[in-house]
Ligand SMILES: Nc1ncnc2c1ncn2[C@@H]1O[C@H](COP(=O)(O)OP(=O)(O)O)[C@@H](O)[C@H]1O
């Protein structure tokens with residue numbers, strides 16, 4: 001379902017974020033990408049979402065080469081993907097409700113459906129008491145929970161999550177990882193980047209990245 005073949009990303013001369021990385025993720029898999037800060041984890045996820053282009057190598061999602069699908073192809077592909085940004089990327093002046101609902105609105109869901117689904121997701125992570133607060137007034141942990149809602153509210157086939165529990169305390173991180181595993185059990189394919197070994201990691205496949213290269217333990 002997700003294929004990288006010999007992917008290299010050079011940002012500047014001599015700054016190799018990824019070096020000849022090959023990776024195959026099957027439908028329904030849950031895979032962690034582990035590695036220290038600067039290893040290339042964010043770059044790898046951004047390439048899969050079409051936010052960065054590889055300098056060399058091939059990238060395919062659903063057997064479609066993302067270099068060749070064009071702008072509209074990329075947009076329709078993204079309807080099936082959720083992305084949790086390391087820095088959240090919320091719309092800071094909007095309320096929690098509006099940040100959560102935006103993707104369902106883009107997808108043209110009815111307002112009744114959206115209302116039910118947003119409340120369901122807020123209850124799921126325990127954010128319902130913040131529904132009318134603006135994103136900018138949330139704590140780091142609350143922003144992270146909201147960014148996880150936004151990435152999963154449309155029940156995507158694929159979830160790309162960049163340090164999704166990095167701002168949460170241990171109990172909350174455990175709760176969120178449990179929720180993500182439940183989504184995976186229901187069939188969501190997941191690629192989760194993390195700079196440290198978090199809760200439940202030994203239940204999943206892990207790939208280690210260091211200085212842009214995959215390393216085997
Ligand atoms: N937009 C960018 N421009 C230049 N260099 C970048 C950019 N993004 C990341 N890098 C560099 O690429 C390398 C990998 O970064 P990143 O993918 O963010 O790693 P990680 O997420 O594992 O911390 C680092 O050396 C980083 O400084």
Ligand SMILES: [Mg+2]
Pocket residue numbers: 041042043086162
């Ligand atoms: Mg990163």
